[in-house]
Amino acid sequence: MVSVLVQQSMRYFVTAAKGTEGVLRDELREIGVRVLRADRGGVHFDGPPVTAWRVCLESRIGVRVYEVLCEGEVRDGNELYTLARDLPWERWLSPRHTLAVGASARDGFTSHTQFLSQRCKDAVVDRIRDRAGSRPSVDLRDPDLRLFLHLQRNHATLYRDLSGDSLHRRGYRTHSTEAPLKETLAAALLRLSGWDRRVALTDPMCGSGTIALEADQWARDMAPGLDRGFGFERHLDHGDVAAHTLGELRRELRGRVRDEGPVIFASDIDPRALAAAHENARNARSMVRFEEADVRLMTPRAFDGAVVTNPPYGERLDGGLAFYRVMARRLAAMAGHTLTVLAGSPEIEQALEGEQALRSVARPHQVFNGPIECRVLRYRVPNRLHGDDPVVPTDDHSDERAR
Ligand SMILES: C[S@@+](CC[C@H](N)C(=O)[O-])C[C@H]1O[C@@H](n2cnc3c(N)ncnc32)[C@H](O)[C@@H]1O
Incomplete structure (x- = not known):
């Protein structure tokens, strides 16, 4: 203590x-x-x-x-x-x-x-x-x-x-691809998803791996600031007693880290993104399983689980709505899974809303990815083995400031 x-x-x-x-x-x-x-x-x-x-x-x-x-x-x-x-x-x-x-x-x-x-x-x-x-x-x-x-x-x-460098800089992300999410926003997305940190989690468009790596650290109780220093450590009032107390705190948090965690899959179509994700995973001492794969060919690997992802959007994406429709069809085939999508384009929502199999479990939630207004969309795909299972409500964080 x-x-x-x-x-x-x-x-x-x-x-x-x-x-x-x-x-x-x-x-x-x-x-x-x-x-x-x-x-x-x-x-x-x-x-x-x-x-x-x-x-x-x-x-x-x-x-x-x-x-x-x-x-x-x-x-x-x-x-x-x-x-x-x-x-x-x-x-x-x-x-x-x-x-x-x-x-x-x-x-x-x-x-x-x-x-x-x-x-x-x-x-x-x-x-x-x-x-x-x-x-x-x-x-x-x-x-x-x-x-x-x-x-x-x-x-x-x-x-x-007190933080010094922004807290999103955990220290593990030394490599990134186009449009990486800040670690802090990836962590918020995971919490908004309602993921229980036990079932398998998949990010089929993982880029530099931020969502998967944040999921792995959260599930294994690895404190995000363990490998970095903070601004307050450079202030004059941070003397020997304070440094000792901080050392004890770090030791306590290190002692909590678990070696085992849920299975986390992450894939991307771009081999350069995967190379970056691998490097970052090595830095984070993470056990995420990476694979080069096209989301348009995705199939479920488990009976249940969570998909949390941030599809491409904007000028770099070829195909627009046509791409999102194929993506949405594949995501809607993930029977038994919850699905959380950070949508940076209204076409993503349009495509997902067109899928009959998807049950919305919470109102779309607005977040800002830097200056970009995005919506967090949350669904459940019923498990066909057990018929049309009931919709599972999750916490609704839409009314952020009221509480
Ligand atoms: C917005 S980025 C994801 C960024 C990621 N969350 C991060 O923090 O680095 C979208 C990713 O989707 C990938 N992507 C595009 N088309 C894809 C496809 N058909 N299958 C799988 N991944 C695809 C891109 O290569 C890109 O890495």
Whole structure:
């Protein structure tokens, strides 16, 4: 058991792809986090620092973990400067550290985000210079301390980024093909699918293997952050005691990883995609079974199971609706399977809706793959051996922000 660091409770905001806030909230609760509420673009929670470190290590869906440093009403740049300068920056960085400040603004006294980040940066470096005689420098690419200011109306919230690199960077995906899904979105898709982590899972259009690899890690309880470092480890307040506690936490999570997991099949028509997927699987120490195959010739390999996939769309796809119709026919022949499709084109939905054998089990759910609006479509293919079995309802996460 990890020893408890006696430190005050802080407030945090974990960001997530739009449309995945509800499944992030469920995931955080499972991790044991006291969730305050899901919001547009993320989830608020509170707790001691070790809770936030746990989220960095264990969340598959969260993208960045921000700690709230201060909040206040500001009417201009000078008031913002004063608000930021009053913070004890010497706790988090010294003149030897580097920093970067990002900003966003909505309906506030200015929409000039560069001005806002500059005022905050000035406040930090002026305070450190006054106390230590020299100032930290700015590094926009790889700073030790990354700050973020959000101005909503004239309410300013200043955060420090605990994650460092975005949490979708698990470390295993060194190779990718065209249009890879972010690991965090693949993890959200798996949770939306209702997969029980026991039956076989298939991705017949696997690309660089992200869905299959995320499924394998989730099923075997392999924490996604085990093989990477985090921003908070570079902050001045992360001393020996904190490093020891983090080490214990990592050991606890390593101890949970199971060697055995459900069978996971992944295939793609493109040998270059499969080569990338193989490399990534090696990095992830994964047991996914890869194969070069055309989804238009797919047949079931098990009596039941889950298919979770992200078909090609856009300019790179030859055939459009005709391709999707053949694909949909094959997917509808996967008797006894649940089917979850991340559809980046309305034609995918059109083709699937044309298949009589497919039973819709949840309303289409909107998510954003970067700027691309997609729909998560969920069906069940009745098992012919047992006749027309009843539709199995799954959790509906359509109303993300309400709960
Ligand atoms: C949107 S990408 C999937 C990306 C993947 N989720 C990832 O994270 O890398 C769609 C994939 O479908 C594959 N594909 C296209 N036509 C196919 C077919 N007929 N059979 C199997 N795979 C196909 C493409 O090669 C591509 O890798």
